[in-house]
Amino acid sequence: MRNTLTFSIVLLSICVILALAHWLIYATTVRVWGLQGSRYLPLLKISSVVLCFSFVGLSVLNMRVYTLVGSWLYTASAVWLGTVLWLTIASILALAVFSFSPITSKALMILALLVSTYGVIHGSTITTKTYTVPIPNLPDAWVNKKVALVADTHLGSVRGNNFTKKVVEKINNENPDAVFIAGDFYDGPPAPYEKYAAPLAGLTAPKGVFFANGNHEEFQFSTKVYEDAISKANVTVLSDAMTVVDGLQIVGVNYRTTNDVEQATKTLASIGINPAIPSILIKHAPVALEAVRDAGISLQVSGHTHRGQVWPMSLLVNRIYKQFAYGQQVIGNTTVITTSGAGTWGPPQRIGTNSEIVIITLTQ
Numbered sequence: 311m312r313n314t315l316t317f318s319i320v321l322l323s324i325c326v327i328l329a330l331a332h333w334l335i336y337a338t339t340v341r342v343w344g345l346q347g348s349r350y351l352p353l354l355k356i357s358s359v360v361l362c363f364s365f366v367g368l369s370v371l372n373m374r375v376y377t378l379v380g381s382w383l384y385t386a387s388a389v390w391l392g393t394v395l396w397l398t399i400a401s402i403l404a405l406a407v408f409s410f411s412p413i414t415s416k417a418l419m420i421l422a423l424l425v426s427t428y429g430v431i432h433g434s435t436i437t438t439k440t441y442t443v444p445i446p447n448l449p450d451a452w453v454n455k456k457v458a459l460v461a462d463t464h465l466g467s468v469r470g471n472n473f474t475k476k477v478v479e480k481i482n483n484e485n486p487d488a489v490f491i492a493g494d495f496y497d498g499p500p501a502p503y504e505k506y507a508a509p510l511a512g513l514t515a516p517k518g519v520f521f522a523n524g525n526h527e528e529f530q531f532s533t534k535v536y537e538d539a540i541s542k543a544n545v546t547v548l549s550d551a552m553t554v555v556d557g558l559q560i561v562g563v564n565y566r567t568t569n570d571v572e573q574a575t576k577t578l579a580s581i582g583i584n585p586a587i588p589s590i591l592i593k594h595a596p597v598a599l600e601a602v603r604d605a606g607i608s609l610q611v612s613g614h615t616h617r618g619q620v621w622p623m624s625l626l627v628n629r630i631y632k633q634f635a636y637g638q639q640v641i642g643n644t645t646v647i648t649t650s651g652a653g654t655w656g657p658p659q660r661i662g663t664n665s666e667i668v669i670i671t672l673t674q
Contacts, residue, residue, distance in 0.1 A: 331398045332362040338401035342415045365391045372467050376500040381467040392657025396422035429659030436480050437664045441638050442671045443645050445588045445608045449557030452672050458486035459668035461613025462651025465506040466497030468658050474509040484669050488517040492613045493524020493594030496536050503539035510543035517555050519545045522562030524594035552581050559589035574601035596634040596648045603642035610646045617650035621662035
């Protein structure tokens with residue numbers, strides 16, 4: 311009952327915010343472009359109402375059933391959602407300058423559309439970020455070896471099989487010895503999970519490909535539906551578990567069981583990690599890091615933050631996760647690397663951040 315009430319309140323709040331944003335965009339468009347009394351005004355009003363609730367409505371629908379048409383419509387609504395952000399900012403500025411520069415007001419509205427278009431194009435372009443991480447007592451078999459980190463592909467209604475192939479090709483071009491998938495491989499809602507994961511079988515990593523889940527793999531009642539699909543693509547799923555490869559402990563933990571320090575401490579202790587032996591932890595979110603440090607982990611690889619994905623969300627993400635929101639940081643003797651992710655969530659756009667895979671060179 312509490313979960314239903316919370317969901318309803320969140321949903322209502324989102325609808326109110328979107329309604330206010332669309333009203334502002336509508337009012338600004340009418341004033342700036344001189345549409346008062348236009349015969350197209352009723353059409354503009356209807357379009358505004360439909361667009362206002364399109365993303366929420368299609369999100370709820372897609373959480374229940376996957377259809378190809380539904381995924382297309384959801385993608386269009388997600389792009390519009392990102393566009394609303396920039397049109398809202400542009401509307402505020404346009405109204406502020408309209409009285410003395412109508413041309414500037416129009417230019418601001420056009421610029422918002424251009425920025426949104428850039429965000430879509432940039433969000434689908436995957437870059438490569440490189441790091442070098444020294445690990446004391448690293449086994450000789452891992453010295454100067456490269457490992458790839460990928461997270462937050464968010465495969466589902468917006469991105470699917472072709473995006474997986476693109477990520478696999480990008481990783482294979484770097485010739486890594488191992489690949490770590492740090493959660494949110496799927497977006498969560500129903501989708502052809504096995505089809506989307508199948509290209510992972512093409513990863514050429516002699517020491518293996520390893521996966522640990524993220525919060526979006528916990529959308530269904532069980533994470534098994536996601537993990538089974540990924541394991542069929544020759545990926546080792548580490549669900550609060552560890553494997554040892556050539557003297558290096560590789561650990562994967564679930565998002566749900568490592569959200570706070572107390573939970574993470576219990577989970578890591580149950581796995582039986584030897585702090586005297588070098589280790590790499592695949593953990594979706596860069597949180598509860600004190601527990602990771604105390605467990606003697608050498609390197610943690612994470613995602614989840616998207617680095618904010620779209621400005622100004624990056625400011626909020628930096629405030630929440632502080633220095634661990636992105637990049638390479640150290641806590642105690644543990645190195646933490648957080649990637650901005652290969653995909654996107656919600657609007658398939660990136661402004662001020664990159665979609666990326668990470669290549670890490672391990673040294674002693």
